[in-house]
Amino acid sequence: MIALVDYGMGNIRSVSKAIEAVGGEVSITQSPEEIRKAKAIVLPGVxxxxDCMSNLTELGLLEAVREEILKGKPYLGICLGMQILFTESEEFGMCKGLDLIKGKVTRFKLPQDYKIPHMGWNTVIFKKKSKLLSEISDNSYFYFVHSYYVVPEESNFVGGVTEYGIEFTSMIIYENIFATQFHPEKxxxxxxxxxxNFIQFIQ
Known part of the structure; x- marks a missing residue:
């Protein structure tokens, strides 16, 4: 069972349907107990x-998610679910994240010919070998929509990068933590x- 964390934001249904389409068993939940019992955690978000951090806190989910990741439970963060892993974000003033990965979330500062948000299809250059990437070619296209990106302090967390005016981290792969700036469900x-591949990893 995969706990799909519902904190009142994001495209929960489309992520749930995508996971079920590839054979995953999903529980859409706002229960800390279900998160603790689940075999893996998926946290999507737009x-x-x-707001994400506030909602997770108010629903009593923040500590459950953080503790289970620290225990080694497989975690897949999508878009905002990737960004909250970091120490802090500068979006609408500095805000603390889960601080599981040292670094920050910052807004794109790009030449005028680049539109913000970064929206549409773009390639990901893989920086690691991982079961998550099995049978996926380097430089494959994925769908993005975001105005902020993560800046890890240590390169060993970086699973993939993408070019959009600058090179930015678009994938995190580290032990039990997997996260993507792009939307796999789209x-x-x-x-x-x-x-x-994530489902195969947790079985």
């Missing part, structure tokens, strides 16, 4: 970092394959 064949 919206503001501060990324067609390659996105579904990544979700399938």
């Amino acid at each position: 919206g503001a970092f501060r 990324s067609q064949k390659m996105g579904l394959k990544l979700l399938s």
Whole structure:
């Protein structure tokens, strides 16, 4: 059973359907107990970092998510679910994250010919070998929509990078933590394959 964390933001249903489409068993939950009992955690999200952290706290989910990740439970963070792993975000003023990965979330500062948000299909250059990337070619296309990106202090967390005016970290792969700035549930064949690989990892 995969706990799909519902904290009132993001595209929960589309992520749930995508995981189920590749054979995963999903429980959409706002229960800390279910998060602790689950075999893995998936936390998707679209919206503001501060609202995400506030909602997780108010629902009593923040500590459960953080503690289970620290215990080694497999975690997949999507978009905002990746960003909250970091120490802090500068979105709408500095806000503390889970601080599981040292670093910050910062806004794109790009030449005028680059639109913000970064929206649409772009490639990911893999920096690590991982079961998560099994049968997915380097430089595969995935779907992005974001105005902020993560800046890890240590390069050993970086699983993949993407070019959009600058090179930024678009994937985190480290022990039990997997996270993507792109949306696998919107990324067609390659996105579904990544979700399938995550399910295989936790079995």
